Amino acid sequence: MTEHRWHAPRRWAVVGNPENRRVGLFARAVRDAGLPAPRVVPWAAVLRDGGAEFAADELVRLDSPGENAEVDRALRGLDDPTRVEGGARWYARFTAAVATLGGGVRLDDPDELAVLFDKRLCHRALDRAGVPVPQSPTSGGGTPVRGWDDVRALMEAHGMPRAFVKPAHGSSASGVVAVETAGRGRFRATTSVETAQDGSLHNSLRLRRITAEREAAALVDALAPDGLHLERWWPKASLGGGAAADLRVVVVAGRATHAVVRTSRSPMTNLHLGGRRGDLAAAVEAAGPHWAEALRICERAAACFPGTLCVGVDLLPAVGWRRFAVAEVNAFGDLLPGLTGLPGSGAEGADTYAAQVAAAPAYARHGHHRPHPGHHP
Numbered sequence: 001m002t003e004h005r006w007h008a009p010r011r012w013a014v015v016g017n018p019e020n021r022r023v024g025l026f027a028r029a030v031r032d033a034g035l036p037a038p039r040v041v042p043w044a045a046v047l048r049d050g051g052a053e054f055a056a057d058e059l060v061r062l063d064s065p066g067e068n069a070e071v072d073r074a075l076r077g078l079d080d081p082t083r084v085e086g087g088a089r090w091y092a093r094f095t096a097a098v099a100t101l102g103g104g105v106r107l108d109d110p111d112e113l114a115v116l117f118d119k120r121l122c123h124r125a126l127d128r129a130g131v132p133v134p135q136s137p138t139s140g141g142g143t144p145v146r147g148w149d150d151v152r153a154l155m156e157a158h159g160m161p162r163a164f165v166k167p168a169h170g171s172s173a174s175g176v177v178a179v180e181t182a183g184r185g186r187f188r189a190t191t192s193v194e195t196a197q198d199g200s201l202h203n204s205l206r207l208r209r210i211t212a213e214r215e216a217a218a219l220v221d222a223l224a225p226d227g228l229h230l231e232r233w234w235p236k237a238s239l240g241g242g243a244a245a246d247l248r249v250v251v252v253a254g255r256a257t258h259a260v261v262r263t264s265r266s267p268m269t270n271l272h273l274g275g276r277r278g279d280l281a282a283a284v285e286a287a288g289p290h291w292a293e294a295l296r297i298c299e300r301a302a303a304c305f306p307g308t309l310c311v312g313v314d315l316l317p318a319v320g321w322r323r324f325a326v327a328e329v330n331a332f333g334d335l336l337p338g339l340t341g342l343p344g345s346g347a348e349g350a351d352t353y354a355a356q357v358a359a360a361p362a363y364a365r366h367g368h369h370r371p372h373p374g375h376h377p
Helices: 021-032 043-049 069-076 089-100 110-118 119-128 148-157 211-224 280-302 350-367
Strands: 011-016 039-042 050-061 101-106 161-165 177-181 186-196 202-208 228-232 243-254 255-264 312-318 324-330
Touching: 021 350, 039 043, 043 050, 043 069, 043 089, 043 101, 043 324, 050 177, 089 101, 089 110, 101 161, 101 228, 110 119, 119 312, 119 324, 148 161, 148 177, 148 211, 148 228, 161 211, 177 211, 186 211, 186 324, 202 211, 202 255, 211 228, 243 280, 243 350, 255 350, 280 324
Parallel strands: 011 039, 011 050, 050 101
Antiparallel strands: 161 177, 161 228, 177 186, 186 202, 243 255, 243 312, 312 324
């Protein structure tokens, strides 16, 4: 095994899309800490040049490659950013691109990113670690889901009258179909996906209900080639007038630092699909003595990815706010502008980016990161 000598990091580098607000917010946090502005390496350049190299004293942060037409085209092979398809291609090309980055003190482990961006693998990692998760017959990815017939068969075999069908490599609810069946002939599916006249699938900013099973079947059949993950529908707790609630909890260096509540009267709570930010104080009050356990569950989920400085955990509170499950763990789940840290988190008064800038040197110094040798093509 190659020996890597420790160099105290003195500067930051970030791989991202330079025009993106994520990169801008992070760069501001670095400057506000009295440090030189980070060196920004564009994802477009990484993909065009076949990699990038970092100095031994650079702390290297990876940020989302999303919201850039050129990068999206290179990763998914599609010109329309609203298109749903191409997830498997995106995953293969993104993980390959991450592997071409060499050197530096890396804060996003490539092997862990490969798990985080496959919902089936992530579910298995959490389940094996004893983190509560919704039941899934596709955990680990060994169960084939070739289309609607397989989804229906798995739902029946596992006693799941309500289930979420998720693209294995999707994000932001892209391609998700929430399926409800009850008794003979009763069927409903909720999704943001619309099918164009040419058969292509597109994300919409509005949810729609499907009551004809054959229509949902055609949609799932079209999604299946990119890989599907199936989960039992978790009975979410309510907050504020009966709206269902879940939470995004950011964990930095192993500690839950920030949290936001999302509420909706639909199965999806994503803010771009009509979900709303809920009252965190009301959620803490509803959970009462169970709030501390909720944060511990998020920290246990993050502990499955020790080589990754920051993750965003999607936490599902059950009816009554006494039980919780982790729906997903997001590698780039820290975009919560203006939100400051939880009381007692050590990040009070700091946003998610400032918390990472403050935590990263000690995190790296204590060996949580995994050193990466220079890239050799």
